[in-house]
Amino acid sequence: KAGVTQTPRYLIKTRGQQVTLSCSPISGHRSVSWYQQTPGQGLQFLFEYFSETQRNKGNFPGRFSGRQFSNSRSEMNVSTLELGDSALYLCASSLGEGMNTEAFFGQGTRLTVV
Amino acid sequence: DAKTTQPPSMDCAEGRAANLPCNHSTISGNEYVYWYRQIHSQGPQYIIHGLKNNETNEMASLIITEDRKSSTLILPHATLRDTAVYYCIVRDDNAGNMLTFGGGTRLMVKP
Numbered sequence: 001k002a003g004v005t006q007t008p009r010y011l012i013k014t015r016g017q018q019v020t021l022s023c024s025p026i027s028g029h030r031s032v033s034w035y036q037q038t039p040g041q042g043l044q045f046l047f048e049y050f051s052e053t054q055r056n057k058g059n060f061p062g063r064f065s066g067r068q069f070s071n072s073r074s075e076m077n078v079s080t081l082e083l084g085d086s087a088l089y090l091c092a093s094s095l096g097e098g099m100n101t102e103a104f105f106g107q108g109t110r111l112t113v114v
Numbered sequence: 115d116a117k118t119t120q121p122p123s124m125d126c127a128e129g130r131a132a133n134l135p136c137n138h139s140t141i142s143g144n145e146y147v148y149w150y151r152q153i154h155s156q157g158p159q160y161i162i163h164g165l166k167n168n169e170t171n172e173m174a175s176l177i178i179t180e181d182r183k184s185s186t187l188i189l190p191h192a193t194l195r196d197t198a199v200y201y202c203i204v205r206d207d208n209a210g211n212m213l214t215f216g217g218g219t220r221l222m223v224k225p
Contacts, residue, residue: 004157031211043158043201043215055210090157094211102148103211105157 002026004093004106012112018079021109025072025093031055032074033103034066037088046089049074050096081113117141117204123220126196132189134219136202139183146205147178148213149187151198158201158215161187192223 005024013019025032033056034046045058049068066076072093078085088110092103119137126132138147148163162169162176164185169176175188189196201218 033211033213035213035215042217043152045212045214048210048212050210056212058212088155092157092211092213096211101211102160102163103213104160107157 004091004104006089006091006106006109008109009107010110010112012114013081014114015081015083017081018077019081019111020075020077021089021091021111023074023076023091023093023106025074025091026104029093029095029104030072031094031096032068032072033092033094034074034076035090035092036060037090037108038084038086043090046076078111083113085111086113087111117206117214118202118216120200120202120216120219122217123222125222125224126189126192128194128223128225129191132192132196132221132223134187134189134200134202134221135184136187137184138202138204141182141204147176147182147185148203148205149174149176150201150203150213150215151196152201152218153195153198161200163205192221194223194225197221197223 031050033048037043048056052068063079068074088108090108091106094103095101149161150158152158164176178185199218
């Protein structure tokens with residue numbers, strides 16, 4: 001079956017702009033999580049959506065937001081971009097029920113803010 | 115903060131077993147131990163997980179100590195393609211599908 005699809009793969013934006021990233025989970029998966037990966041901070045959890053509701057949120061400013069649609073596809077938005085937002089943004093999908101399930105990651109979107 | 119401690123780096127000869135340790139001394143009774151790996155510039159890849167029994171799949175074996183305070187991931191016959199950063203993660207039972215990544219172990223498989 002198809003894996004997790006993230007679009008776009010690469011993106012260059014200017015400081016102050018906003019950006020929207022998209023994630024299509026594996027068919028049948030209802031949980032989508034987002035992570036930011038930078039060389040300095042490593043992999044950090046942003047938020048998780050399950051059945052269109054935000055279930056968990058990491059320690060990021062309000063400029064970072066997301067949503068999930070009824071077909072489980074998810075978007076994340078970053079407003080007023082800063083240079084420090086340059087990172088690899090990863091999306092992971094899970095069945096979403098219970099703990100004993102693994103997460104499948106997409107290839108990520110590499111965002112560069114100039 | 116991550117609940118696990120791993121050595122920052124390890125080397126392994128190609129064809130030999132790679133044994134990657136992980137300490138999780140504060141693990142609670144119903145938390146699972148998960149292992150993922152990340153090959154350069156790709157998304158993390160699930161390897162294996164377990165609660166208290168040893169587990170094996172086509173990729174690796176997971177050995178969890180009886181007190182559950184540590185575990186070892188074993189790649190039985192490491193290849194060059196196993197060169198990656200390996201993350202040991204304890205799943206928080208109150209945190210849905212959130213994964214808290216630590217620094218991981220950078221495994222270098224050498225010819």
